[in-house]
Amino acid sequence: MIDRRLVQHFDWVLLVGLVLLIMVGLTTLYSATSVGKVGVVSNIFYKQLSWYGVGWIVLIVVLFFDYRKSESYAYWLYVGIVLMLVGVLIAGRHVAGARRWLGLGPIAFQPSEMMKIVIILALSKFYSKRVSIHGLGIRDIWPAILMTAIPFGLILKQPDLGTGLILVLIASSMTLLARVKKGVLLALCLTGLVVLPAGWLVLKEYQRQRIVTFLSPERDPLGAGYHIIQSKIAVGSGQLVGKGFMKGTQNVLSFLPEQHTDFIFSVLAEDWGLIGSFIVLLLFLSVIVWSLNIGHQCRDAYGIFVIYGISSLFFWEVSINVAMVMGMVPVVGIPLPFVSYGGTAVLVMMTSMGLLMNISMRRFLFE
Amino acid sequence: MTNPKRLLSSQTPDFDWYRKRLFVSACIVLPVFAALFFRLLYLQIIEGDYFKQLSENNCIRIQNFDSPRGLIFDRNGVLLVDNQPSYDAGLVLKDAKPLGQALQHLATYLDLSEDEIEQTIERKKSLAALKPITIKENISRNLLGFLEANRYDIPGLVVDVRLKRRYVYADTTAHILGYLGEVSSAELAGERFMAYRRGDIVGKYGIERSYEDILKGVRGGRQIVVDARGRLSTVLDTIASVPGSNLFLSIDATLQQKAESLLSGTVGAVVAIEPFSGKVLAMVSSPSFDPNHFIDGMSREQWEQLSKNRQRPLENKAIQAEYPPASTYKIVTAIAGLEEGVIDEKTTFNCPGYLKFGDRDYRCWRKGGHGTVNVIRALAESCDVFFYQTGLRLGVDRLATYAKAFGLGAPSGIHLDGEASGLIPTSSWKKKKTGVPWQMGETLSIAIGQGYNMVTPLQNALVIAAIANGGYLMTPVLVERIESPEGDILEETRSAVKGKMAISAKTLGLVQKGLWEAVNGPSGTARLARLDNIGVAGKTGTAQVFSRKSSGSDEERRALHLRSHAWFVAYAPFSSPKIAVSVIVEHGEHGASAAAPIAAEMIKTYLETSVGKAIIDEAKQQG
Numbered sequence: 001m002i003d004r005r006l007v008q009h010f011d012w013v014l015l016v017g018l019v020l021l022i023m024v025g026l027t028t029l030y031s032a033t034s035v036g037k038v039g040v041v042s043n044i045f046y047k048q049l050s051w052y053g054v055g056w057i058v059l060i061v062v063l064f065f066d067y068r069k070s071e072s073y074a075y076w077l078y079v080g081i082v083l084m085l086v087g088v089l090i091a092g093r094h095v096a097g098a099r100r101w102l103g104l105g106p107i108a109f110q111p112s113e114m115m116k117i118v119i120i121l122a123l124s125k126f127y128s129k130r131v132s133i134h135g136l137g138i139r140d141i142w143p144a145i146l147m148t149a150i151p152f153g154l155i156l157k158q159p160d161l162g163t164g165l166i167l168v169l170i171a172s173s174m175t176l177l178a179r180v181k182k183g184v185l186l187a188l189c190l191t192g193l194v195v196l197p198a199g200w201l202v203l204k205e206y207q208r209q210r211i212v213t214f215l216s217p218e219r220d221p222l223g224a225g226y227h228i229i230q231s232k233i234a235v236g237s238g239q240l241v242g243k244g245f246m247k248g249t250q251n252v253l254s255f256l257p258e259q260h261t262d263f264i265f266s267v268l269a270e271d272w273g274l275i276g277s278f279i280v281l282l283l284f285l286s287v288i289v290w291s292l293n294i295g296h297q298c299r300d301a302y303g304i305f306v307i308y309g310i311s312s313l314f315f316w317e318v319s320i321n322v323a324m325v326m327g328m329v330p331v332v333g334i335p336l337p338f339v340s341y342g343g344t345a346v347l348v349m350m351t352s353m354g355l356l357m358n359i360s361m362r363r364f365l366f367e
Numbered sequence: 368m369t370n371p372k373r374l375l376s377s378q379t380p381d382f383d384w385y386r387k388r389l390f391v392s393a394c395i396v397l398p399v400f401a402a403l404f405f406r407l408l409y410l411q412i413i414e415g416d417y418f419k420q421l422s423e424n425n426c427i428r429i430q431n432f433d434s435p436r437g438l439i440f441d442r443n444g445v446l447l448v449d450n451q452p453s454y455d456a457g458l459v460l461k462d463a464k465p466l467g468q469a470l471q472h473l474a475t476y477l478d479l480s481e482d483e484i485e486q487t488i489e490r491k492k493s494l495a496a497l498k499p500i501t502i503k504e505n506i507s508r509n510l511l512g513f514l515e516a517n518r519y520d521i522p523g524l525v526v527d528v529r530l531k532r533r534y535v536y537a538d539t540t541a542h543i544l545g546y547l548g549e550v551s552s553a554e555l556a557g558e559r560f561m562a563y564r565r566g567d568i569v570g571k572y573g574i575e576r577s578y579e580d581i582l583k584g585v586r587g588g589r590q591i592v593v594d595a596r597g598r599l600s601t602v603l604d605t606i607a608s609v610p611g612s613n614l615f616l617s618i619d620a621t622l623q624q625k626a627e628s629l630l631s632g633t634v635g636a637v638v639a640i641e642p643f644s645g646k647v648l649a650m651v652s653s654p655s656f657d658p659n660h661f662i663d664g665m666s667r668e669q670w671e672q673l674s675k676n677r678q679r680p681l682e683n684k685a686i687q688a689e690y691p692p693a694s695t696y697k698i699v700t701a702i703a704g705l706e707e708g709v710i711d712e713k714t715t716f717n718c719p720g721y722l723k724f725g726d727r728d729y730r731c732w733r734k735g736g737h738g739t740v741n742v743i744r745a746l747a748e749s750c751d752v753f754f755y756q757t758g759l760r761l762g763v764d765r766l767a768t769y770a771k772a773f774g775l776g777a778p779s780g781i782h783l784d785g786e787a788s789g790l791i792p793t794s795s796w797k798k799k800k801t802g803v804p805w806q807m808g809e810t811l812s813i814a815i816g817q818g819y820n821m822v823t824p825l826q827n828a829l830v831i832a833a834i835a836n837g838g839y840l841m842t843p844v845l846v847e848r849i850e851s852p853e854g855d856i857l858e859e860t861r862s863a864v865k866g867k868m869a870i871s872a873k874t875l876g877l878v879q880k881g882l883w884e885a886v887n888g889p890s891g892t893a894r895l896a897r898l899d900n901i902g903v904a905g906k907t908g909t910a911q912v913f914s915r916k917s918s919g920s921d922e923e924r925r926a927l928h929l930r931s932h933a934w935f936v937a938y939a940p941f942s943s944p945k946i947a948v949s950v951i952v953e954h955g956e957h958g959a960s961a962a963a964p965i966a967a968e969m970i971k972t973y974l975e976t977s978v979g980k981a982i983i984d985e986a987k988q989q990g
Contacts, residue, residue: 131380278404289397
């Protein structure tokens, strides 16, 4: 039996936000991949469309399970995905010099994407069990650090700096939500400062080269530097109202590299201009703030951590991706949620949204 | 269910704390989004006109410059491989407007039909819209000038300069230098070719492959602004390409050519090395192929002719082909026997032309027998019975220990891909491989280099080099020196000693004497290798393709492919060795007649040209 209160408390705001985001995503992807020819629909668009089909099913399934049950198997999920990440390094598919995909028949999926949501669940379970009004010491949180470091290392080895970075950002955000002693925070920051240069020495020459390029793309005018110039031209030339749907010339002429994945925001900004991009940014902002608001009303520590993790996932991905496309931060491989092409990413986003709605409609059950 | 309203203890969630944190987070999110918004405002409104203009000309493009590949020279600085510019006429589709007119002009200038050009375009259209599609490769300089002068007629025309690899000595050096080809999907998937892109040209074989990292250099390119007709107007940013480093091989081009001409018409291989440094002076595998054909592109028939040829021209027989060492292996048996004390210089065996062992007669190659022989005569006249006896006293495993000390049964470590390891059998190896225990009779075959024994011509060259240099096992060296494009020496190899074998000077002396007698003695088997004024020491070998028992004795009547392989290993001058040679001629029948003269010619050529010349030059300088 479905509790009537669940239906009463269904979060329509999130649903509307989600539907709008998916619409923005699909139209932009359509524009990005059809290369200016009306009526020509790319394979990529159809694939994404079908992923959303699967995504809705996943979302509905997620809705019907009480999210608190996920707490009991959060660690098992975590171990499963870690094993998959190991599998990727052993038997993963190579695409452009990186191993990120695991093949399952005709379907290839990215365990590193799944890790984003699974680390949120695992850390939520960990932190919600270990709260203390006096603050957590280093002895309390080292398992959380290890839990982040293992997948981080595995993902770095693929290599996928962007996804690894997102994991660390999510974990750091969640650690800040848990009450941690000030001294511990300071120590963690200092450790980071020490570990980074040490890691540099361990890297191979070509890996260092990648990081140098990653930190200052202008040193690579033929690669990342070129992408940024083209991306800035695309965004800038959109001006106030944009060139119109599928009228973006930068995109149409395939100036933009990987325009359907990491650089898709520039297609959006070129087609719809300042007004369009502003509305989309506002949409993302609303979803993030609304989620934080759900957390505000939630009465269950595990739920609060899950919400916070998902909000920080959205926040970091959106802000870094958009900033990258506009040349404000270095180019790293981070997708724009709901908009960038990617099957596993779609499923992860739909699961996240499902979890948010799930928690939102159960937040009053405690009363 | 937890009751959040119960009193706070130190172990319960403090929801007020979380709420405060969530609020603080919202306060961080807002300014970040504001920053993004202001960036949008800046790019789209303040700089909007500028970017709009750039996008309308859609003018910023990337041009890649390939890095010139490193050159390859021989030990005397003779150029073996260089790069020649080749001009390719291509078309950027997006700029070629109106297309019909462009095609018409292009067809006239390039002497192609419009149909042909359209077909080419159709085939390669899937490339990005801004990549030039190559229409005609390798156009002449005259045509190049003409096209440059008339480029207004053909919007979108691009003439690319590509550096094309040229192998100066074609067939002669093919197996050492190798060839280039497009990087494969499998290679791209591996770690070695991580930095490569689809379509890149990489070393596929030989030195080109094993020294890819050094030869390659670093690709360059530039960001350029082009006008509406696709012509360059401004260069925004340039990264110069870095040429690859140059290699100086230990090979002597003259000797290499000599070896090729000596092998011409036969199937086989020659390896010549400096005994004291391990430097390879010549390495030829016959028949060969022209690596230049790999650059220009081969027809299907040409490729099939190469890849399906029964004489295996694509195989480097010097390192990839394994043969029974035959009587050249008696060197190893003699050393093992002397060192293990089962024979000494005075030991003699009687050879009546066969050895009765078990219920079988093991025959000597000389039907009438050698009579009473000691180790020196046994080596000189290649008496099988003497080595059967020695082998029986040693046993297969002790023999294998010495063979392995000479580097047999394992890759020599030459820096080329695909080296074969050969095979040195032991009793445990056979048990593991076949499940059947070792038979004493098999030791007899092993002792004279037949049976399971397999060596490569290079390994055999290293064995004879070790006899010449006093017992040092060398790692063969192919690249003597690596120089930067500016001529700075980046790396230099003088010699590469792998190890000193535990062989006494006395033993070595006896074996050397035997090998000297083989060439210079009254009844030595290798008299065809004798040279005036140069003392040569060597050993012949005749490797059976089928055992003597099964194939009868009349070798003349056998089909060519059933005839034995001819071996000869030698070094010279005897008193101070400068060169060690290993020669195999497939189905050449007798080492003495087919292989020994080739080795002698090699020695003569080398000592009379390179070394002799060096001595004269030195004398001149001093005088």
